[in-house]
Amino acid sequence: MKSDIPQLMIDRDLDAIVVYGSTDASSDLAYLTGGAHLEGALFLQTRAGDAALFSSVLERENAQATGYPVRLWSDFPFSRYLKETGNDPLAARVAMWRDIFTAYGVRGRVGFYGMSDMGFAWRFLSALDEALPDIQVMGEIPPNLFGSARETKDAREIEMMRAAGKAATAVIANTFDFLSSHRTRRDTLITEDGRPLTIGDVKAFIRLELARRNLDEVHENIFSQGRDAGVPHNAGNYEAPLQLGQTIIFDIFPRDRATGYFHDITRTFFLGYAPDELAEKWLDVKRVFDEVMADIRVGEPGGKYQQMTCDLFEMMNYPTICSDPQTTVGYIHSLGHGVGLDIHENPRLSTFGRQTLLKPGHVVSVEPGLYYPDDGWGVRIEDTIAFDEKGEIINLSDFPYEMVIPVR
Amino acid sequence: MKSDIPQLMIDRDLDAIVVYGSTDASSDLAYLTGGAHLEGALFLQTRAGDAALFSSVLERENAQATGYPVRLWSDFPFSRYLKETGNDPLAARVAMWRDIFTAYGVRGRVGFYGMSDMGFAWRFLSALDEALPDIQVMGEIPPNLFGSARETKDAREIEMMRAAGKAATAVIANTFDFLSSHRTRRDTLITEDGRPLTIGDVKAFIRLELARRNLDEVHENIFSQGRDAGVPHNAGNYEAPLQLGQTIIFDIFPRDRATGYFHDITRTFFLGYAPDELAEKWLDVKRVFDEVMADIRVGEPGGKYQQMTCDLFEMMNYPTICSDPQTTVGYIHSLGHGVGLDIHENPRLSTFGRQTLLKPGHVVSVEPGLYYPDDGWGVRIEDTIAFDEKGEIINLSDFPYEMVIPVR
Structure with a gap:
C-alpha cells in the first residue's frame, strides 16, 4: 500500500526516491499521482517525507491536482544548462538534476524508478553517480520498492x-x-x-x-x-x-x-x-x-x-x-x-x-x-x-x- | 528509416544492438517487429546482420510472424540460472544474458535500447558491463539510434x-x-x-x-x-x-x-x-x-x-x-x-x-x-x-x- 512507502524506504536504507517519466508509461508514477496525466514528470521524496512533483507548464494543473507541491521544469531551464555545458546534453542533464537535488535536499542513497530507455538510464545514472559525490545511485532488481508497495x-x-x-x-x-x-x-x-x-x-x-x-x-x-x-x-x-x-x-x-x-x-x-x-x-x-x-x-x-x-x-x-x-x-x-x-x-x-x-x-x-x-x-x-x-x-x-x- | 539501421550502427561504432522489453511499452521494439504483440522480448542484431528475437512460448507465433529467427526464453531457463547462482536474481540474469550473447556472437560495443525501470536498467547493465569482459555496454542520450532511424x-x-x-x-x-x-x-x-x-x-x-x-x-x-x-x-x-x-x-x-x-x-x-x-x-x-x-x-x-x-x-x-x-x-x-x-x-x-x-x-x-x-x-x-x-x-x-x- 502507498502508506508502506516510508517503511519500504527504511528497509532499503534509502535516503530518497526519485521517479521519472510519464504517467502513461510508468505505472509507479501513476500510482503516486493517482491518474493525473503527466508526460515528462519527476517525483522526488526524501526519507523525512519532503516531496515535490516537477511538471511542464503545459501540465501544471494536472500536477497540482495530485496534491503534491509542484515545481515547474522551467524553474531549472534546460536551455540554460545546455548553454553552460557547451551544448552537451548529458552534462546539461546532470547539472540540472544536481541543482534540483540540492534544492530539495536529495542526498545519500537515492533509489531511481520509472520507465526509461534502458541505455539512456544506464548512461545518465552512471554519469550522475560519478558527478555528484553526495548521491549514491541505487537501482533495484524486481520486485522493487513500488512492486512491494503496490502488491x-x-x-x-x-x-x-x-x-x-x-x-x-x-x-x-x-x-x-x-x-x-x-x-x-x-x-x-x-x-x-x-x-x-x-x-x-x-x-x-x-x-x-x-x-x-x-x-x-x-x-x-x-x-x-x-x-x-x-x-x-x-x-x-x-x-x-x-x-x-x-x-x-x-x-x-x-x-x-x-x-x-x-x-x-x-x-x-x-x-x-x-x-x-x-x-x-x-x-x-x-x-x-x-x-x-x-x-x-x-x-x-x-x-x-x-x-x-x-x-x-x-x-x-x-x-x-x-x-x-x-x-x-x-x-x-x-x-x-x-x-x-x-x-x-x-x-x-x-x-x-x-x-x-x-x-x-x-x-x-x-x-x-x-x-x-x-x-x-x-x-x-x-x-x-x-x-x-x-x-x-x-x-x-x-x-x-x-x-x-x-x-x- | 529501418534500412538506415546498419549505417547508424557503423556511425556509432556499435558491434551489436539489443532491444529489451514489451512491444506495447517500447516503440523501438514495435518498430522492429511491426506490430507483433510481445510482452517480454529481446531483439538482438550484430553488425554482420545476424538477428534473433527471443519470446516466451506463449507468444512464439507472434514472434515468428515478424520474420526474424525466433528463440524461446525457455531454451535458457531462468529457473536453472537461479539455481546455479544460489537464487540471486541479478547474477542469474547476468549469467543468462552471457550465455545468450555467447550463443549469438554478441560482443564488443553493444548498444542497449527498450523501455525498462530506470534503476533496474542501471543496476543490471552495470553488473553486465562488469561481469562480461567481452561486452562494453553503450547507452545513448536521445536522440538515439532508433530516434534517428524512426524520424x-x-x-x-x-x-x-x-x-x-x-x-x-x-x-x-x-x-x-x-x-x-x-x-x-x-x-x-x-x-x-x-x-x-x-x-x-x-x-x-x-x-x-x-x-x-x-x-x-x-x-x-x-x-x-x-x-x-x-x-x-x-x-x-x-x-x-x-x-x-x-x-x-x-x-x-x-x-x-x-x-x-x-x-x-x-x-x-x-x-x-x-x-x-x-x-x-x-x-x-x-x-x-x-x-x-x-x-x-x-x-x-x-x-x-x-x-x-x-x-x-x-x-x-x-x-x-x-x-x-x-x-x-x-x-x-x-x-x-x-x-x-x-x-x-x-x-x-x-x-x-x-x-x-x-x-x-x-x-x-x-x-x-x-x-x-x-x-x-x-x-x-x-x-x-x-x-x-x-x-x-x-x-x-x-x-x-x-x-x-x-x-x-
Whole structure:
C-alpha cells in the first residue's frame, strides 16, 4: 500500500526516491499521482517525507491536482544548462538534476524508478553517480520498492478494482449475448446479411463495448478459436469465421480509464455444442480451477498453487511446465499474477522467484489452462480475486462458467 | 528509416544492438517487429546482420510472424540460472544474458535500447558491463539510434500515417456534426431530453467514434473549454456544460491499432458565435499557422519555424517562450514534434536541442497556440504534415479550419 512507502524506504536504507517519466508509461508514477496525466514528470521524496512533483507548464494543473507541491521544469531551464555545458546534453542533464537535488535536499542513497530507455538510464545514472559525490545511485532488481508497495491494495483500491471487474464482466456478458443472437449455417455463425460472422466482427463489437464502459484495450484482447486457442497469447485470427464445436478462448484485460486499474477475466466456450472429447478437456481445466479456488487462502505462498495446479494436471496425464520447463503442450504457464495498475504485477502464483505469502489486499488472477495447438484446441478459465482485510476472497469476475453458448 | 539501421550502427561504432522489453511499452521494439504483440522480448542484431528475437512460448507465433529467427526464453531457463547462482536474481540474469550473447556472437560495443525501470536498467547493465569482459555496454542520450532511424518515414509508413490521419479526421468531422446537431438553451447546448450537454458526454461520443475506427486513445484526448483551454494539456472538465461563445480546444492524438502509428490534429472552435475579441485571437493564431505552413520546407532547420512563430507572435505583442522561458501566458510551447510510433518523437520544431534539417520522410505536427487561462481562453490549431520523397508537403490532417460551429 502507498502508506508502506516510508517503511519500504527504511528497509532499503534509502535516503530518497526519485521517479521519472510519464504517467502513461510508468505505472509507479501513476500510482503516486493517482491518474493525473503527466508526460515528462519527476517525483522526488526524501526519507523525512519532503516531496515535490516537477511538471511542464503545459501540465501544471494536472500536477497540482495530485496534491503534491509542484515545481515547474522551467524553474531549472534546460536551455540554460545546455548553454553552460557547451551544448552537451548529458552534462546539461546532470547539472540540472544536481541543482534540483540540492534544492530539495536529495542526498545519500537515492533509489531511481520509472520507465526509461534502458541505455539512456544506464548512461545518465552512471554519469550522475560519478558527478555528484553526495548521491549514491541505487537501482533495484524486481520486485522493487513500488512492486512491494503496490502488491497490497487498500480498501479504496479494491473498490476501484471491483468497479473495473463489473465493467469487464458486462463486456463478457454482452458478447455472449451477441454471439448467441446469431443464426448458423452448417457449422458457421452468420450475420443478418447472410455472410459468415468473423472474429474481426466480434473484436469490433468488443471494442465498442469496452469504449462504452470507459475501458481501454491497452493490450489487445484475445478471442482465439481452435488451434489458435492452443497458443496462449494468440490474439485470434480476424478473418476466421466463427465455428460451432470449437474451443474459443475469450480473455480480456482492459484498464479502467477512470482509475487506471486493470481487470483480467477469461472464459472458454463452444458455440452450439461441445464435442465429447473437448468437453472432457474443458471439464479437466474447470476441475483444477475449482480445486484451486476452494483451497487458495492468505498465509500460503503463491507458488503452492502453481505446484498444486501442476500436480492435478499431471495426475490427469497432461505434461506441465513444472516437470518440463520446455514443454509447448499441456499446462505451459504460471497459474496467475497480481493485477493492478499493471496487468501483470506482484504477487506471482508461480514456483520460481520470490515466494510471497498471500495476504489481505492481494489481488491475483487464477487461470489454469491446457494447450494443444496441433490437436486444434486450448482451454483457459480465469477469474481475478481479491483478499479483503479479513483475508476473505472477493471474486471480482462475477460471471458464470458457461461451456456452451446456445445459438439459433 | 529501418534500412538506415546498419549505417547508424557503423556511425556509432556499435558491434551489436539489443532491444529489451514489451512491444506495447517500447516503440523501438514495435518498430522492429511491426506490430507483433510481445510482452517480454529481446531483439538482438550484430553488425554482420545476424538477428534473433527471443519470446516466451506463449507468444512464439507472434514472434515468428515478424520474420526474424525466433528463440524461446525457455531454451535458457531462468529457473536453472537461479539455481546455479544460489537464487540471486541479478547474477542469474547476468549469467543468462552471457550465455545468450555467447550463443549469438554478441560482443564488443553493444548498444542497449527498450523501455525498462530506470534503476533496474542501471543496476543490471552495470553488473553486465562488469561481469562480461567481452561486452562494453553503450547507452545513448536521445536522440538515439532508433530516434534517428524512426524520424524519417519510408513511403509505406507514410501511407500508414495517411490512413491514421483519415480516420482521426473523420472523428473530428463527426464530432463537429454531433455538436452542431444540438439545440441551445440560453448559452448552453442541451440534449434531446433537455439537460445540458457536458464535456463528459462529448468525450463518450468521441471514444465510440475512435473505437469504431480502430483508433486507441493511448493518451487522453483534449476537449477543453474557456479557461481550461488556456492550459495546454488540460484534458477538459467532464462536468462542464458546453457553452456558446467560448474557445474550445479539440485536440486528438490517437494511435491506429492496425499499424501502431499516431496522428495529431487540433481545432479550436466556438459554438454558435465567436465574440469579436476572441475571434481576433483565433485569427492571430490562424495567421501564424498559415505563415508557417506557407514557409515550412525541407532543407531548413526545425528550430527556424519555432523562431518564426515566436517572432510573429511577438510582433502581435504576445509574450513567448523564446524571449521568456518562464512565461505561463502567450505562446508557451514548441511549434511541433515528429509523429510516428510515438506521439512525440523526432524531429522537433523547437529552438533548443539538436537542430535537424527537415528532410523527405519527416512527419511533424505544426501547432501554434496562445494561452490565457485567467482571461478565460486558449487557441491552438494543428495539422500533421509529411514531406514526401520529393520534399513536397502532404497534409495528413485534411479538415477545414472552422472558427464557428453553427448550432440549432
